[in-house]
Amino acid sequence: MRRTLTTCPYCGTGCQFYLVTNGEGKLVGVEPSSNHVVSKGQLCVKGWNAFNFANHPDRLTVPLVRKNGNLVEASWDEALDLIATRLKEVQDAHGNDSVAFFSSAKTTNEENYVMMKLARAVFKTNNVDHCARLCHSSTVAGLAATFGSGAMTNSISCVEKADCILVTGSNTTEQHPLIGTRIINAVKGGAKLIVADNRKIRLANFADMHIRWENGTDVAFLNGLMHVIIKEGLADEEFIRTRTEGFDKLKEVVEEFTPERTAEICKITPVEVEKAARMFAGAERAMIIYSMGITQHTHGVDNVKSCANLAMLTGNVGKEGTGVNPLRGQNNVQGACDLGALPNVYSGYQKVTDDGVRAKFEKAWGVQDLPGNVGLTVTTAINAAADGTLKALYVMGENPMMSDPDQHHVRDALEKLDFLVVQDIFPTPTTKLADVVLPAACFAEKDGTFTSTERRVQRVRKACDPPGQARQDWEILADLARRMGYDGLTYSSPKEIMDEITRVTPIYGGMQYDRIDQVGLQWPCPNRDHPGTPVLHVGKFARGLGLFSPAEYRPSAELPDDEYPFVLSTGRCYFHFHTGTMTRRSRLLDREERFPYVEVHPDDAKRLNIHDRFPVMVSTRRGEVKALARVSDIVIPGHLFMTFHFEEGAANVLTNNALDPVAKIPEYKVCAAQIRGV
Amino acid sequence: MKRATTEQLRTFFASLQTEFDVYVPVKLHDGTRVLGSLSEGPLALEGGKIPQKPTSVFFPQFDKVFVVDEQSKFQMAGPVAKPIMVVGFTAQDLDCLEFIDKFFSENYRDDIYFNKRDGSVVVGVSGRCGKDGEFMKIAGGKCDIELIYDGERFVVQAYTDKGRQLSERLVAPDSEAPAGLMDALSRESDALPTDDEDTIDKASDLIRAGKVPEDFWDDIASRCIACTSCNLACPTCTCFEVYDRKQNGKMVRQRIWDSCQLDGFMREASGHNPSGRQMQRTHRRIHHKLAADVERWGHKTCMVCGRCDDVCPTEIGMKSVCKMIVERFS
Structure with missing residues (x-):
């Protein structure tokens, strides 16, 4: 037996545990870390089962190359040579931007960083x-505009220090279980809880107020709260005067959002608006926690800005127990953003459009002519593939066929590509369309770091070897770079990569492996002497003054109509993760939720003669899928x-590829649908 | 009776590694204490119970049951290569071990468990080596050897022939326990408060008398997020799920710890679940150990080790729930 301390591969909470490896080098269990600052010896059900998919027989173990229409086994040399040749051919024929990387x-x-x-x-x-485009791109844009930094302002430990917590668009006990339980414990300790979410999530059981607003009316609701707060003199005037700008504009915009008008838009009561406003503004320390329910809208950035406005209006930024706290849904979605896997910034959010920044990276990387135009997003790249302007796509560890909106559109787009590479740990609907499939190591088979939702950079450690010929993702990418004639991606270890990251990324400047050996550090951490930053914007916002950005x-x-009379919202369940590649191959998790399902209210079910656990068809203008009624x-x-976990009942056949104009995030939370028994 | 220092015990355990698969409390990378091998970290006998259930040495989270190869040849999981020696059971843990020995041997004998358990050597730890120096109850039996810490050294008390033979090989010069030491330690052990045990007893009586209403379980269940930690940390929880995977042409049957807090634990193939509400499952978790098992086995099967309370993120472990029951329904 051997135990290896590592970080959980599921949500962004950042729990740590030990992977247990037997004498044959196989994973056989998980043991919680007793002393970890977040998990404290506890885990959720996915954490306890995080070892169970790694040995699954479905793992990709050998490179595959498409020949005569079929994916057949190939050597690494053959596969990588083909990729290098084809990508070069595409770029030579259609220009550099005819190729995209997920x-x-x-x-x-x-x-x-290597990607x-x-x-x-x-x-x-x-x-x-990368997939942050589909979850928190609104956060990155919205909080960067208002605060100057697009990340969770506070730490997870702040939950227990808040006097009032507004949870909106986050089913926290299911999606970030160990944060959700801290909210429950905070309420037991006397904190007030407002749950603004039209689903009756577990946290609603503990809420002082559960506000079941109409999906998509977030801005109206938040403006309504601010209207009452200003009218009743509950705003933090000192904070507004000394720490912010743009208040007059906010006041003007929210003036129209009387409780009555807000209630009409949100389909709630004026009293709820007034009571929630007083509860939030009346607290000494009030915290906002949100997730996809806020971000996944065509007005996602406006939603995020409105959360920021509310926090600034009440002086709830820059101190413990407060803040605007987007919970990141994936183990390293924060880190993928931090390290510049975004089309507009290098690592540390340094803009590609800034000549000085480009010059710095050209020098650091020993290259010339780094491009200065903002690139395609995940969503616009799919659109570009569909219209024929994008010719080749290299996908690492993503499954757009399942995760992106409007699956038929995605399929059409991917089929139009001249060349598609997918690097993953399991076969997926996306690998089925690939020209080359590369087998990658999973989290348990590699060294490196993940950055949790609270900006904590933590170690990931190798507990066992990858299966077959699978390799770590950075090794594969480095090998491809060498074939393209570039040696600047040749590293001896992830530590060496992190050393380079610390040199070119100011917010990660002090994140050397020896410093984050046992307990990670929270960025910004600019140098080796810096202790990390548990709370952002203390005394001063990252952008100087906080900018009220009213919406x-x-x-x-797409709203319901006679033909499609229901509002369809999508998300995750507790037992599965995203497109199900890992959790559906973990025995207990798979057993818990085995079939695609759709939640429908008893009144609607009765009216439509739909019975619990019986099959139904859910349809939208994009298509239809079969699911079991719940x-x-x-x-x-x-x-x-x-939920969007099930290939055989893919919710993203139904969703609408309508994008937020700024963040380009799809509107997963609202589209018009119909349901019928089959 | 010998008294040994931690270093002398470490040397002793190391010397036994050729003949035993030795598991001892060790401190890992970040200070977490586990039952592991001496190569994994420094010996950590002090600090109280091991957070993970020690019975996992015999009943691990994941195990192979059998393999059927391409020629349909059946191969059952066999005995371990070397017998297991495990150090670190508290008095409560030994009660748990005694119960699961009984559970796994009655009616249907679980060979996979006994492949590891048979021939094993179990060493208890007690005395002044609890968390923050607290005194840990002396078991006084139910193991081969008990190491009873007197604040300076561990008194080595053997209870079985195997334990006596092994402890004779422990090298600890000039270490005879002074007269009266064991009596003093025993008195200290006997004087330990029994508040938690009393609370569990009272709660058991109240549940069995039907004094705990359904809405109480609803309230408790609303806080359960089905993390399953209570089951996975409990030394007397013995439930597992069995499943098959085809791997490299072979069909492998394996088993993995299961949890009665999961919907799938009792769900029928139709999708109907007689324990379909979280309230029923929460109720079951407590009722099973404090009421049903009293009927079946003649005793409760919570030995008050406290692990479920330690790992529960919403404070509804056994001790917490029983405390609420006694406060509300006595």
Whole structure:
């Protein structure tokens, strides 16, 4: 037996545990870390089972190359030579930006850095992005605009120091279980809890107020709260005067959002608006926690800005127990953003459009002519593939066929590509379309770091060897770079990559491996002497003054009508993770939720003669899928909820590829649907 | 009776590694204490119970049951190559071990468990080596050897022939325990408060008398996030799930710790679940150990080790729940 301390591969909470390896080098269990600052000897069900997919027989173990229409086994040399040749041919024929790279929030910081460096230094394109586009791109844009830094302002430990917690668009006990339980414990300790979410999530059981607003009316609700706070003199005037700018504009915009108008838009009562406003503003320390329910809208950035406005209006930024706290959904989605797997920034959010920044990276990487144009996002790259302007795509550890909106559109787009490479740990609907499939190591088979939702950079450690010929992602990318004639991606270890990251990334300047050996550090951490930053914006915002950025209410892109009378919202369940590649291959997790399902309110079910656990068809303008009905008052009448874990009942066949104009995030939370029994 | 220092014990355990697969409390990379091999970290006998259930040495989270190869040849998991020696059971842990020995041997004998358990040597730890120096109850039996810490050294008390033979090989010069030491330690052990045990007893009586209403379980269950930690940390939880995977042409049957807090634990193939509500599952977790098992085995099967309370993120472990039951329904 051997135990290896590492970081959980599921949500962004950043729990640490020991992987247990037997004498044959196989993973056989998990033991919690007793002393970890976040997990404290506890784990959720996914954490306890995090070892169970690694040995699954479905693992990709050998490179595959498409020949005569079929994917057949190939050597690494053959596969990588083909990739190098084909990508070069595509770029020669159609220009550098005819190729795009999808990086991965499942892989390490070091691998994300290598991927973005490969795209920029070798292929000279900023077409590099990852699935943060689909979850928190609104946060990155919204909080960067208002505060100057697009990340969780506070630490997880702050939950227990808050007097009032507003949870909106986050099913925290299911998606970030050990943060959710801290909210429950905070309430037991006397904190007030407002849950603004139209699903009756577990936290609603503990809430002082559960506000079941209409999906997509977030801006109106938040503006309504601010209207009451200003009208009743509950705003923190000292904070507004000394720490912010743009208040007059905010006041003007929210003036129209009287409790009555807000209630009408949100389909709640004026009293709820007033009471929630007083509860939040009346607390000494009030905290906002949100997730996809805020971000995944065509007005996602406006939602995020409105959360920031509310926090600034009440002086709840820059101190413990407060803040605007987006919970990141994947183990390393924060890190993938931090390390520049985004089309507009290098690592540390240094802009590609800044001549000085480009010059700095050209010198550091020993290259010339780094591109200065902002590249394609995950969502616009798919659109570009569909319209024929994007010709080749390299996907590392993502599954757009399952995760992106409007699956038929994604399929059409991927099929139109001249060349598709997918590097992953399991076969997926996306690998089925690939020209080359490369087998990668999973989290348990590699060294590196992940950055948790609270900006904590933590070690990931190798507990066992990858299966067959599978290799660590950074090694594969480095090998490809060498074939493209670039030696600047040759490293001896992830530690060496991190050393380079610390030199070119100011917020990670003090993140050397010896410093984060046992307990990670929270960025910004600019140098070796810096203790890390548990709370952002203390005394001063990252951008200087906080900028009030008021938003008008805009309805969602596709609202119910006679033909499609329901609002369909999508998300995750507790037992599965994203496109199910890992959790559906973990025995207990798979057993818990085995079939695609759709939640429907009992009144609607009765009216439509739909029975619990019986099959139904859910359809939208994009397509239809079969699922089992789950008749439950967890949803309000007129609303449906589906998860996107199931290939055989893929919710993203149904979702709408309408994007936020700034963040380009799709509107997963609202589209018009119908349901019928089959 | 010998008294040994930690270093002398470390040398002793190391000397036994050729004939035993030795598991001892060790301190890992970040200070977490586990039952592991001496190569994994420094020996950490002090600090109280091991967070992970020590019975996992015999009943691990994941195990192979059998393999059927391409020629349909059946191969059952066999005995371990070397007998297991495990150090670090508390008095409560030894009660748990005694119970699961009984559980796994009655009616259907679990060979996979006994492949590891048979021939094993179990060493208890007690005395002044609890968390923050607290006194840990002396078991006084139920193991081969007990190491009872007197604040300076461990008194080595053997209870079985195997334990006596092994402890004779412990090299600890000039270490005879002074007269009266064991009596003093025993008195200290006997004087330990029994508040937690009393609370569990009272709660058991109240549950069995039907004094705990359904809405109480609803309230408790609303806090359960089905993390399953209570089951996975409990030394008397013995449930596992069995499943098959085809690997490299072979069909491998394996088993993995299961949890009665999961919906799938009791779900029927139709999808119907007689324990379909979290309330029923939470109730079951407590009722099983404090009421049903009293009927079946003649005693409760919570030995008050406290692990479920330590790992529960919402403070609804056995001790917490029983305390609420006694406060509300006595």
